[in-house]
Amino acid sequence: MKKFIASALLALVLPMAAMANEGVALEHANIDIHDQPSLQRGARDFTNYCMGCHSLNFSRYNRLAVDLGLSEKEVKDNLIFTRTDGEPTKVGDVMRNGMQAKDVSEAFGAAPPDLSLAGRSRGGDWIYTYLKSFYADPSRPMGVNNTVLANAGMPHVLWELQGMQEKVCTKEGKEAEHEECHLVLSKPGKLTPSEYDDMAHDLANFLVYVGEPAKLHRSLYGIFTILFLMMFAVLAYLLKKEYWKDVH
Numbered sequence: 001m002k003k004f005i006a007s008a009l010l011a012l013v014l015p016m017a018a019m020a021n022e023g024v025a026l027e028h029a030n031i032d033i034h035d036q037p038s039l040q041r042g043a044r045d046f047t048n049y050c051m052g053c054h055s056l057n058f059s060r061y062n063r064l065a066v067d068l069g070l071s072e073k074e075v076k077d078n079l080i081f082t083r084t085d086g087e088p089t090k091v092g093d094v095m096r097n098g099m100q101a102k103d104v105s106e107a108f109g110a111a112p113p114d115l116s117l118a119g120r121s122r123g124g125d126w127i128y129t130y131l132k133s134f135y136a137d138p139s140r141p142m143g144v145n146n147t148v149l150a151n152a153g154m155p156h157v158l159w160e161l162q163g164m165q166e167k168v169c170t171k172e173g174k175e176a177e178h179e180e181c182h183l184v185l186s187k188p189g190k191l192t193p194s195e196y197d198d199m200a201h202d203l204a205n206f207l208v209y210v211g212e213p214a215k216l217h218r219s220l221y222g223i224f225t226i227l228f229l230m231m232f233a234v235l236a237y238l239l240k241k242e243y244w245k246d247v248h
């Protein structure tokens, strides 16, 4: 019976794990949402390179200002490039994208999803690896494909920075049935590979923060709670001593 339950569980879990990244090993993004400079760079890069298509409908600019340690002026000058209903976007507005979802989905075959929760649904490692896994594929409408999200509708918007990668496959084993593929940089971009890794890390870090901003403060509440309980324990002990001092 135990065996049966174990194999039933495995049968459930394995396809789910495979679905999560389509069988591709994800790289470790070293997410650290307490790294404020990284979040600031991620926010800057996101608003510059991604918000043309993707929105963050559950985030407001002024919340970013507080969490990322930026002044309202810094947010206005460095992060706001869109207009909301024809009016200049205000710092209290949600982070809507530049284009209409309908127009973009006509252009790319798939509507760019809102990325407010991508950090939670996909996870930081997935986003990091996804941003690093575009490769040239002339058979695709955008000329690129992605090893993590096969046939992705998204163009490689950072190709000028990363450069362009090619997928190189070698067959292994006698019957050549096992194919090993990896990506090689065929056209270098403006950034070195390690600079591009840093950028992908900052973007993934930022999206993980956006997915659950309360996490930034939650650990602090935990520390306060423990401190309070420790102080309260001392008080309770003193009170107990006071009450029982005449009882022998």
Ligand code: HEC
Pocket (backbone or CB within 6 Å): 046, 049, 050, 051, 052, 053, 054, 104, 108, 110, 111, 112, 113, 115, 118, 122, 127, 130, 131, 151, 152, 153, 154, 155, 157, 158, 203
């Ligand atoms: C030109 C429009 C465009 C731009 C700019 C763009 N994307 Fe996308 N993105 C898309 C489209 C379209 C999809 C949907 C792909 C699909 O499902 O085939 C997508 C999908 C994604 C996904 C996968 C979401 C999911 O869970 O399936 C992530 C993550 C993502 N984009 C991140 C980014 C980041 C980070 C940037 C900025 C560096 C960016 N995108 C810039 C169009 C864009």
